[in-house]
Amino acid sequence: MPSDEIDIPSGLILEPMVLGLELRRVEDPPGQGVRAELAAIRRGSHPLARAIRGVEGPVIDATTGLGGDTAVLASLGREVFAIERNPVLARMLQDAHERLDDRAQADRIHLHRGDACRILAEAEDPFTHPAAIVLDPMYPTRRSASALPTKPMQLLRELLAGHTTSDDTENLIACAFATRARRVVLKRPPEALPPDSRGKPTFSIESKLVRWDVWERGQSSVMP
Numbered sequence: 001m002p003s004d005e006i007d008i009p010s011g012l013i014l015e016p017m018v019l020g021l022e023l024r025r026v027e028d029p030p031g032q033g034v035r036a037e038l039a040a041i042r043r044g045s046h047p048l049a050r051a052i053r054g055v056e057g058p059v060i061d062a063t064t065g066l067g068g069d070t071a072v073l074a075s076l077g078r079e080v081f082a083i084e085r086n087p088v089l090a091r092m093l094q095d096a097h098e099r100l101d102d103r104a105q106a107d108r109i110h111l112h113r114g115d116a117c118r119i120l121a122e123a124e125d126p127f128t129h130p131a132a133i134v135l136d137p138m139y140p141t142r143r144s145a146s147a148l149p150t151k152p153m154q155l156l157r158e159l160l161a162g163h164t165t166s167d168d169t170e171n172l173i174a175c176a177f178a179t180r181a182r183r184v185v186l187k188r189p190p191e192a193l194p195p196d197s198r199g200k201p202t203f204s205i206e207s208k209l210v211r212w213d214v215w216e217r218g219q220s221s222v223m224p
C-alpha cells in the first residue's frame with residue numbers, strides 16, 4: 001500500500017507509539033487507543049476456521065479494518081489477500097505488517113488499499129479462484145443494544161462516520177458473489193436477516209455477538 005499523506009478526521013489522532021501506530025481520540029491519553037494487529041494467534045476453534053474448513057486455497061478479506069480477521073486467517077495457514085479502502089486503516093495495517101517478527105505470517109498477508117469491488121476485479125493468481133471471500137461490513141448501530149460497542153468498534157465508527165451506507169454492504173455482497181470464490185462468508189449481528197438476494201446460507205455459525213453466514217457455491221455443499 002502506498003504511504004501518501006492522509007487526512008485524520010477532527011477529534012482523532014494517529015500517533016506512532018513503541019508498539020505501532022495508534023489511533024485515538026485527542027482527549028484520550030497515549031496508549032488508550034487502538035492499533036492494527038496482524039500477529040499470529042492460536043485460533044483453531046475460531047468460527048472463521050469452521051467457515052473455511054473443507055475448501056483449500058487462499059482467502060480474501062475484503063473488509064480488513066484493524067486486521068483481526070486477517071490475522072486469524074493467516075494464523076490458520078492461509079494466504080490472505082487483505083483489502084481496506086480507508087487510508088488511515090490502510091496506513092495502520094501497513095505499519096502492523098512491517099512490524100511483524102513472524103516472517104511466515106507476514107508473507108501470508110498481502111495488503112491492498114482501495115475499494116474491494118475494484119480490486120477484486122483486478123486480482124491475479126492465486127487469488128482469482130479463492131477458497132473464500134470474507135465480508136465484515138460495518139454493523140448498523142443496534143437500537144436496543146444493552147452494551148456499548150467495543151472500543152475498537154467505537155473508534156472505527158468515528159473514523160468512518162459518513163463513509164458507510166447499507167448500499168455499500170449490498171454492493172460488496174454483489175461483488176463477492178460475482179467472483180469465483182468457493183464460499184462467501186458474511187459476518188453479521190445475530191439478529192440480522194440474511195440478504196434477500198442471496199437465498200438461504202448453506203450454513204451459519206452463531207455466537208452471542210456475531211453470526212457468520214456461509215454460502216457454498218458451485219460444487220456440492222459440505223457442512224463443516
Ligand SMILES: C[S@@+](CC[C@H](N)C(=O)[O-])C[C@H]1O[C@@H](n2cnc3c(N)ncnc32)[C@H](O)[C@@H]1O
Pocket residue numbers: 062063064065066067068069070083084085086089114115116117136137138139156160168172
Ligand atoms: C467492521 S470493519 C472490519 C473489521 C475487521 N473484520 C477486523 O477484524 O478488524 C469494516 C471495514 O471494511 C472497510 N470497507 C467497507 N467497505 C469496503 C469496500 N468496498 N472496500 C474495502 N474496504 C471496505 C471499512 O473501511 C472498514 O474498515
